[in-house]
Amino acid sequence: MGKQKGGSETNSLTEVLKEELNCRTVFTIPIGNGIPVFESVVVTWVIMAVLVVLSLILTRNLTVMNPGKKQLLLEAGIDALRKFFRGILGEEGDRYIPYMMTVIIFLGVSNVSGIFGVKPPTKDLNVTLALALMSMFLIEYCGIYKKGLKGFFKSFLDPIPVMLPMNIMEVFIRPTALCFRLFGNILGGFVVMALVEFVCPAILPIPFSLYFDFFDGFIQAYIFVFLTSMFMSETME
Amino acid sequence: MIQINMNLVFTIINLLVLYLLMKKFLFGPVIHVMDQRQQILDQQLEEAKKTEDRANELQKKYENALKSAKEDSCRIVEKAKLEAKAQAEQTAQAARAEADRMLAKAREDISAEREMAMKQMQGEVGRLAMEAASRILDEHAGAAQDLAMYDQFIKKAGDPHDNSSC
Numbered sequence: 001m002g003k004q005k006g007g008s009e010t011n012s013l014t015e016v017l018k019e020e021l022n023c024r025t026v027f028t029i030p031i032g033n034g035i036p037v038f039e040s041v042v043v044t045w046v047i048m049a050v051l052v053v054l055s056l057i058l059t060r061n062l063t064v065m066n067p068g069k070k071q072l073l074l075e076a077g078i079d080a081l082r083k084f085f086r087g088i089l090g091e092e093g094d095r096y097i098p099y100m101m102t103v104i105i106f107l108g109v110s111n112v113s114g115i116f117g118v119k120p121p122t123k124d125l126n127v128t129l130a131l132a133l134m135s136m137f138l139i140e141y142c143g144i145y146k147k148g149l150k151g152f153f154k155s156f157l158d159p160i161p162v163m164l165p166m167n168i169m170e171v172f173i174r175p176t177a178l179c180f181r182l183f184g185n186i187l188g189g190f191v192v193m194a195l196v197e198f199v200c201p202a203i204l205p206i207p208f209s210l211y212f213d214f215f216d217g218f219i220q221a222y223i224f225v226f227l228t229s230m231f232m233s234e235t236m237e
Numbered sequence: 238m239i240q241i242n243m244n245l246v247f248t249i250i251n252l253l254v255l256y257l258l259m260k261k262f263l264f265g266p267v268i269h270v271m272d273q274r275q276q277i278l279d280q281q282l283e284e285a286k287k288t289e290d291r292a293n294e295l296q297k298k299y300e301n302a303l304k305s306a307k308e309d310s311c312r313i314v315e316k317a318k319l320e321a322k323a324q325a326e327q328t329a330q331a332a333r334a335e336a337d338r339m340l341a342k343a344r345e346d347i348s349a350e351r352e353m354a355m356k357q358m359q360g361e362v363g364r365l366a367m368e369a370a371s372r373i374l375d376e377h378a379g380a381a382q383d384l385a386m387y388d389q390f391i392k393k394a395g396d397p398h399d400n401s402s403c
Contacts, residue, residue, distance in 0.1 A: 021239065023240075023244075035242075035243045036242070036243075036244075037244070037247065038244045040244065040248070041244050041247045041248060041251065044248060044251045045251065048251060048254070048255045048258065051255065051258075051259065051263075052258050052259075052262060055258075055259065055262040055263035056262055058263070059262060059263060059266045059267060062266055062267065062270045063270070064270055064273045064274050064277065065274070065277070067270075071270075074267060075267060075270070075271055078263075078264065078267050078268065078271075079271065082268075098256070098259065098260045098264045099256050101259070101264060102252075102255055102256045102259045102260070102264075103252075105259070106252070106255060121248075124244070125239050125241060126241055126242065126244040126245045126247075126248055127244075127248045129241060129245055130245050130246075130248035130249045130252060131248075131252065133245075133249065134249060134252055
């Protein structure tokens with residue numbers, strides 16, 4: 001009897017987890033066989049809209065002299081991010097800083113968006129893979145920009161020509177690692193949260209939510225951009 | 238369950254669009270304002286430094302001027318003091334010389350007057366004596382007596398203070 005009961009609970013838990021893992025299709029674009037648009041993309045749109053609106057509100061009435069509290073806070077935040085990236089990338093990485101800041105803001109908001117009741121876009125492998133591919137292109141692009149095409153390909157033979165296969169593999173390993181680290185962390189956090197909520201829906205999830213939604217979310221965003229910029233500065237060397 | 242499909246492309250497009258939007262609406266204006274402020278601050282700092290330099294220079298100049306003015310005034314006062322002293326000395330000397338001169342003149346005058354008076358008196362006395370002698374000669378025609386009388390008279394009249402008794 002007890003086994004029967006436990007079995008049904010396990011079944012419903014499996015259902016929950018399956019539901020969490022699955023990315024729902026919000027609508028289908030009727031072209032050819034129909035292109036499904038996932039929830040993650042729609043949530044990304046919402047996040048983008050929120051970010052743009054927030055930006056418009058925050059950057060209203062910017063003054064050079066006597067900035068208000070709001071502006072000071074905004075400037076302090078952006079300045080901190082800028083200093084962080086400049087510290088890793090160096091002076092010549094200034095042109096990549098806006099993109100890196102965009103990514104860290106997007107990832108931070110995405111990872112935390114779970115608390116607003118939507119599925120974090122970073123829980124979808126498509127999104128993290130897209131981010132990782134962008135990072136890969138950026139890493140290789142900044143190498144080419146810095147050293148020229150010839151110098152870039154020559155750098156694959158560093159430090160000794162035997163390392164060539166390793167260096168080529170590294171190009172693809174880096175984004176894969178970035179992609180799965182982010183995806184696994186956010187998904188794992190989400191699954192653990194689902195389990196905790198399944199076991200005890202009241203009070204108990206609060207500390208777990210603080211850890212998995214906020215702390216882990218920000219940490220993963222930080223790690224993603226930190227590693228990307230580290231790889232970039234490595235390639236530029 | 239987990240599938241990779243067109244949503245990957247959508248997300249890439251989303252990211253690019255978000256990047257452009259953020260750059261335009263958030264980082265662009267904020268960084269522009271921050272750079273502008275930095276520029277103004279740098280400018281003002283430089284200006285302040287320039288002004289300070291100028292002020293220091295002016296202060297040095299004024300201090301020098303003040304020092305030289307003080308020295309000048311000291312010198313002038315010293316000179317004036319010396320001059321005044323010299324003049325006072327000169328004046329005193331002149332006064333003393335004048336006084337000496339006047340005193341000497343007065344003495345001279347007095348002595349000259351006395352001499353003149355003496356001479357006059359002597360002449361007078363001589364005349365009187367001659368008169369007396371002639372009178373006596375008339376009475377006692379003796380040369381010896383005559384001479385003795387004359388001498389006696391002279392002795393008596395020699396004292397100017399006693400000439401009133403004659």
